[in-house]
């Protein structure tokens with residue numbers, strides 16, 4: 001499977017301003033001083049391997065949407081934030097017609113549905129679009145956001161064959177050559193996480209979920225839900241202190257909670273997701289460094305308590321890797 005991250009920002013789309021781009025150019029030219037950068041390949045290597053991510057790239061500002069390549073002819077998409085418009089552009093460029101699109105919603109907050117009116121395949125006859133989720137208000141929410149005075153054309157303008165499938169979180173679904181299971185999450189109005197399994201490969205898409213004290217208990221169903229997956233896409237807009245401070249009860253979690261749960265769930269890669277709209281690229285780079293530091297120290301701490309002590313915890317082996325997801329990232333499992 002290949003996971004295409006089309007939108008990774010939470011709450012509201014954030015576009016970089018002219019000043020932000022200017023500062024990246026300045027930082028790049030400063031870093032290039034004294035380097036041998038005559039050929040294009042030297043320049044590309046410098047940008048890809050030497051420049052910090054924050055100078056050569058951006059984490060991006062589209063709201064949540066991921067597209068999963070499964071080998072099936074049908075599309076498998078999670079959430080319809082503004083990132084789905086970029087996917088829509090790829091589809092138009094490739095001239096795809098008569099396709100089936102399965103679009104699953106974690107929940108119906110605006111940042112997860114706002115891209116749907118801009119999803120071009122919905123306007124093209126011959127396409128089939130199936131909206132999936134566990135909220136029985138999906139149809140209403142998608143129609144409401146396209147009503148006057150919020151949008152110029154109504155939902156009925158969609159010319160594709162549109163249908164809705166409302167699921168119970170206890171169901172197991174088989175479509176697009178994968179198996180999908182669901183998990184109810186703590187978030188205002190409730191959200192659902194999705195686990196996608198295909199043969200030996202698996203990942204979890206878990207956004208907009210606040211894990212509180214219960215998460216530290218011995219039995220925490222989310223740990224079983226994510227067990228031994230290759231990647232956990234985890235809602236982590238906050239630092240630990242924000243998550244237990246003034247942003248407690250806002251429905252989101254921290255990078256530290258992500259590491260703890262990924263460790264207990266024996267997850268291979270932890271992908272931090274749903275970035276705070278206020279976080280700059282520099283802050284997200286720092287966030288990643290802090291998260292990696294915490295992971296390294298927590299692995300060490302467990303190892304130190306081990307030697308010769310019966311019943312001491314095994315060395316913490318997971319997660320093997322932490323990344324900050326960004327718009328445009330393609331992650332192969």
Ligand SMILES: [Zn+2]
Pocket residue numbers: 010011109111112208274
């Ligand atoms: Zn959200």
Ligand SMILES: [Zn+2]
Pocket residue numbers: 107109187208251
């Ligand atoms: Zn939400």
